[in-house]
Amino acid sequence: MAGEKTTGLFHDPPASPWSIPWRRWGVTDGSPFAPHTAAETSAMLDAIGASDVESLFDIPETVRYDGEFGIEAHDEQGVRDSVAETLGNNDDLIEFLGRGHYAHYVPSLVDHLADRSEFLTSYTQYQPEVTQGFLQVLFEYQSMLVELTGLAIANASMYDHATALGEAALLAGRVGATGERVLVPDLIRAERRRVLENYVQGIGVEVATYPTTDGNVDVEGLKAMANDGVELIYAESPNTRGVIEEHLDAVADIAHEHDALSCLGTDPVALALLERPADVGIDIVIGDAAALGLDTAYGMGLGMFACHEEYLRQVPGRLVGASEDSRGNRAYTLTLQTREQHIRRERATSNICTNQAWVALRTAMHIASLGAEGLLGLAEQCVDLPRTLAERLNGITGLQAPVHDRHHFREFVAHTDQPARAIADDLAAEGFAVHAVDEHELQLCVTDHNAHMMGDLVAELEVLA
């Protein structure tokens, strides 16, 4: 059995022309990350007074597992080769995809410094004296979100946009009197809404839809839906179809007329340019902050969460605060932990423990790398690029773009005379991925990531559309 492993013995080490120290890199008959020699194991067992390692397991025979998982061990090179080979089965497509998952060029500085093991391999900062570095980065991240949103409080991260929306609804339920409904726009991503529905199921709140007109909130339609049973009204800018919302002040006003909270879904790049949510009366800002900091990551995100100061003690998740140490210096620490599950248990503001701290660190590094001018320039590019692409597509017979005669951010919807699905499939065959969002609608997202391929995409669409 593996418990009796001695390091240095191997199952059929593959023949290699190199003189490789197999103890570390080869296939071992134990864990390559459990560095015990046979002599050490023996000495430790002697100290314990046990005959063998298996005798230390206090597991009744009837529930012992004697089978095998059937999982083959690999040497390090073997794993890397195998995973690379598997990922090689992905088609190489130039993606013009957005709809809630965005990425911009991530400077090398972010990868190299975020990967410093003192950051990457540390735990939550429950011993602040020895984890000042990470705490300071999170404090800086919170501060950047305060600048971007205009709201007084930002937490140290949630999982993603959708779960942050769920937490916003739960917060609204805690501070509101008679919450029965959360209102969301008809354009919301179905997946995002389904997460929200799971979050509010336990507090008996339902999710209802209000209409949009031409990609913006239908203010009269929203007014007709709003009543005193509403606890939260949610809007997005830019929204799922890439449209910048022009009625956020009305959304906030309608919410406040009914003692409900207003919540905006957005991202840090958009916030660098668009009106500050706090200035138009938004109470909670959520979204995916990993538009900065992470490359395209198959939907892995960073839940942003910021709100007014009056909800401070209802905030979910971790907060980093400044204090003083015994030398009289400023020092940082997790604070207001009595909101959290490890102290408050079933009365906690959220069940969240593990969060996305390292992604927040990457995002803070990315924002710092860009600086004010760089971030604003990136945001302006997110307005200019889709405008340029839409204009070019609009000149193609069979395409009309953008569908919404409004302002766009990163992406827009185009009407197609031909079936959109067929065009998207044909484009995939030519090496491009776009969204087919309706029978005659394509959606295209263009950023610094793929702008250099815009001309090729246009050329393909001239043929295919």
Place this chain on the structure above:
Amino acid sequence: MKYDQARWDREGDVYEPLLAEKDQTSVAVDSSLPDDLTRDELTLPSLEEPELARHYTRLSQMNYGIESGPYPLGSCTMKYNPKFTEDLAANPKAAVHPDREPETIQGVLELLYRLQDYLGRIGGMDAVTLQPAAGAAGEFTGIQIARAYHDHNGEGHRSEIIVPDSAHGTNPASAAMAGYDVVEIPSEEGRVDLDALEAALSDETAALMLTNPNTLGLFEREIEAIAKLVHDAGGLLYYDGANLNALLGRARPGDKGFDIMHYNVHKTFATPHGGGGPGAGPVGVLDELAEFLPEPVVRQDPDGRYEWHEPEHTIGKVHGFHGNWLVLIKAVGYIMRLGDAGLADASAKAILNANYLAEQIEYEVPYRPFHHEFVASAGNQDAAEVAKRMLDHGVHPPTTKWPTLVEEALMTEPTEIETKASLDELADAFNAVWEEGSESFPDAPHRTTAGRIDQASAARNPRLSWQNLFE
């Protein structure tokens, strides 16, 4: 072993200054958008790359990670994070968008399928979702699955979740978040008290959440009786995977009566903790619950292609897309690297290390036989103060003051990665503090970047951004 942590001491009573103390640049917004849609200006630190590189390098040196030294936090499983897994996740071919057509990302789906399969085998579960982004998210997912199952069977009235008093705080918090009443039961000799459990079970019981081995490191030897009681009452048995590192290859939750479990891949499968996250909390279930999993799950079609599948009675979504993909890749790589024997060896050496360390320290360990972690008692010393002083002896301290079943708890999990020599150093740190006694505590730690931090004033006067400091 002792060490002095890096520290930059500046005039003005700060260590490394904040970015905003180094620079604040305001840029006026002048955009092609209408003025009423844009902000007036944006103010952010704007430093050049060399300055930023020093800023973050210094901050990293003011932080303790698993490569700095022992990190024996109980129930956190602070393993070494193999370097090669970072390279797996950095593969440019992994950088794909979640709305890609499944046909065009067969590689991604195959890796996800492989991980679903591995986790199912390791936990003895029949179906797995990888969507939950953390352990607590897995718990919430599992409870939603339990609710959907009971609703489906016309048992939607069940309103209670039972947790032992030794459970992680996330268990009751997740149950409450899902709208359940939490019924806490006392422990008997550190384990579930069968009489108390029987008294708590009723027609209202939706599930019992259990960690096994529990937070004291004790295996719940009566697990079969527990499972029978819960199932006879019509409830489900939920396994909190926080301590799965104790059981790899020795026992599987799915074989011992558990219906639902979550895995903490950032614990058991060595993905980095990242200063608090991201992790991943996949959930496994037995066959009878498979159709309630979040949608979608990956399956293989008869031609060997991979596709998304929506379970018939799915609870819906628990993450906006497919979870923490970059973390899941690392977990696949770790499991492939170790294989059956390596996984079994990880548990063997984890339990060996915990038992050896406990033998070397002066602090009493009241509950035995423990597995991969033990809870020592600081006795008449304050456990939180012991931890602060241990920092001066070159190690990260254990989890303190919890579980409360042990007076002044020092919850300790060295994991399999420590050598005998590093365990001896860790023991030296425990014992040095034991011998020094309380007199050494008041102003510890000394050798860390920051001295003792005033927690009370941080909470009394919250300053949560540099804007608060400068106003």
